[in-house]
Amino acid sequence: MKQFLKHIIKIDRLLDQQWPLFVALVLLFVLRVPNLVEPYWYGDEGIYLTIGQSMNKGVLLYQEIIDHKTPIIYFLAQTHTQLNFRLLLIGWMLVTTAAFYYFAQKLFAGKRLPAFLATLVFVVATTLPSFEGNIPNGELFVMGFVLMGLLILSRTEYVAQLLESKKVLTTHSWFAYLTSGVFLSLGVLTKVPAIFDIAAALGFGYFATTNACLATKKKRAGELIKRVSANLPVWIVMGVGILIPIVISIVYFVSKGAGQAYLDFGLLYNFRYAGSWQLPFTNPLLLFFFTLQGKVVAMGLLTLVLTLLRKYVTPAYQFILFWFGLSLFASLLSNRPYPHYYLQIVPAFSLVVAGTLSEGYSILTSLKKRATNVLGPLLGLGLLGIFFAILVLLDVRPYPSLGYYTSFMQLAQGKISVEEYNQRFDVHMRDNYKAVDVMKVCPDDHLFIWGTNPMLYALSDRIPTGRFTVSFHIKDFDAYDETYNDLVEDAPSFIVVMNSETSDFPEFYEYLSENYRQTPVEFDNFTLWNRMDCKVTE
DSSP: OHHHHHHHHHHHHHHHHHHHHHHHHHHHHHHHGGGGGOOSOOHHHHHHHHHHHHHHTTOOBTTTBOOSSOTHHHHHTOSSSHHHHHHHHHHHHHHHHHHHHHHHHHHTTTOHHHHHHHHHHHHHHHHSGGGTTTSOOHHHHHHHHHHHHHHHHHTSHHHHHHHTOOSSOOSOOHHHHHHHHHHHHHHHTTOGGGHHHHHHHHHHHHHHHHHHHHHOSSOHHHHHHHHHHHHHHHHHHHHHHHHHHHHHHHHHHHHTTOHHHIIIIIIIHHHHHHTOOOOSOOOHHHHHHTSHHHHHHHHHHHHHHHHHTGGGSOHHHHHHHHHHHHHHHHHTSSOOOOGGGGGGGHHHHHHHHHHHHHHHHHHHTTTTSOOTTTHHHHHHHHHHHHHHHHHHHTTOOOOOSHHHHHHHHHHHTTSSOHHHHHHTTOTTHHHHHHHHHHHTTSOOSEEEEESSOHHHHHHHTOEESSSOSSHHHHHHTTOHHHHHHHHHHHOOSEEEEETTOOOOOHHHHHHHHHHEEEOSSOOSSEEEEEETTSOOOO
16 A cells, blocks of 8 residues: 555656646647548548558558659558558657657756647647648657657757857767667658758857857857867768668669669659749749748848847747748758648747747746847747748638537547548548449459549559559650559559540540459449459449
């Protein structure tokens, strides 16, 4: 009994100390419960699961099935079902949120209130459907890797030299630097824009160096050499850590005979993708700032302001605003209005919101003192304003969150059927689930969909007959002949032709009419064809 009481006391003390994190994690879990009953409705998730299922059946990534992202997201999607993928995401975000909370505490010098506020903003922004936080998108998995890397780094003198204004690095935590680099690299191998989070990590050393040099009126060149010499080994070891997973990934795909395909589709295709979007406005100045050169200029100006006006910005705020600028840059690489792209901003955004409120309150309550850090909150408000203006300019349309939870409650109370609930997510749901039932009469590993409906591949646990999961990739790579040959070779039991697909593909339609027939079951959004020897009845 005494031992039991001791455990209770320990738990009570732990909850007393960690209540902000506990509240945030409970909120996260409760808000994510509806994620577990969603249908197979979201396109990108359908692609991830399709590729993951294909890999489970021995298909080689990039060589035999492709998408344009780096590989880790596809390995994570080898969970066999959407439910497992969603459970993985919930566990991932619980750990990610804990890492964010402790990192925020470090930035806010152990103050629990601003760290708690930042964590609440983080949980809400990464969990609500507004920016697709309910979907296992790459950005959410990137956060986990990046925040673990930054949390490890925050326990070292490398970060302390900025946050605590220590003079020079005297001891080095080499393993921490290496491990931090590995985690940051895993972020890049999940989605390429995480490169900008690596740049943010280098910012600790940069601002510690420039702050020390600008504070020294004499012998600035000597101070610069001393600081750079102290930080250079850290950057080198972190660089080695960053290279290790990338080199391993290259060796892996080369050993599988897919080295060139990995280079083409996993890495280089991102540059092509980033430059192919047309902006919805024509103002020359705005157009310039949305070019790569314009973003570099804007980021350079922000860095210059944070460097030269160091007396009016706290060191922690220098890093936070620098990270926010880099995250905004990363989210705008392709200038596309997809809500989940802006999830990458959320960690820095949450810190800016909490930091601005915290520092603004401190300034207002100490009017008798000289407020030397007034520029930080002002810059924070300015950057937040720019961010929201960009969302308006690019016509980014967040998903409705109230309707999402209202529909779930109606389902839980039996006020709507599962079919009606599913159909509210996407118009293809009724057709897709009905098609899966029809296709059960002729088991097959393969399926061909002419059009865009990757959710049906994942739902039916069937893999594409060729390398492509959607028709726009076939058209983008002009891979009609390759796709036709793969289709004829595999001869799947069923073929789906989407009503929305109007592109010419004469060889395909000729082959279809000669070897397949329309199933007697009718669908609203596509036509389902069955091979002649596969008998389908209504």
